[in-house]
Amino acid sequence: MENKVGINIVLKQETLKEIDELLGYYKTLMKYEEFDLPSNYEDFIKSAINHYINRLMTIHSFVISEETYKLNSNSKLKNTIKEYMIGQQMKQKDIAALTGIEPGALSNILSNRNQPSMDYFLRIWIALGCPPIEELFYRDTN
Incomplete structure (x- = not known):
């Protein structure tokens, strides 16, 4: 008891x-x-x-630590938004419809050709259900 x-x-x-x-x-x-x-x-x-x-x-x-995000690093910021979407059984067209982000711009974000602006990030983040940020971004040390 x-x-x-x-x-x-x-x-x-x-x-x-x-x-x-x-x-x-x-x-x-x-x-x-x-x-x-x-x-x-x-x-x-x-x-x-x-x-x-x-x-x-x-x-x-959501506490961001210097260790986790290598704040003083020149490494490129990359995202795993596409992988997270797949894990949530969401499609690119679902995110585009929910966020109002043009499919071409969203494709560039999901393929890491571009990183989202703060506005696009917040739209995507909310559409994904506000997951922990460390599940969506990492520093590419290669």
Whole structure:
């Protein structure tokens, strides 16, 4: 059996009202679909804490270190966006449609002829579901 610790929290009345509205909405959804949603205050707060912890862990995974990215290196930046897309069973035309990037420009990025601008990178990154950056870029040391 896992160890548990009890805590007491104080919430603003407005926050409690918002939680009540969400719980009511969740209960309505669960009448029509099989959802795993919180149905009471305790489950809602536990779920919110877990969600927040997961977001923080995701942000933590984006920490860029000098060691990982060889910041002082003259090595070319390369991407593995095409390989990541294949792993996600996405096609170039899917990314082009989701991002609005012209197929020719996207082809140049995927083949490493060009690296994406910040704007294109953000579009592609969001279309891919915001994976850790180190899964999309590396320094070519050859």
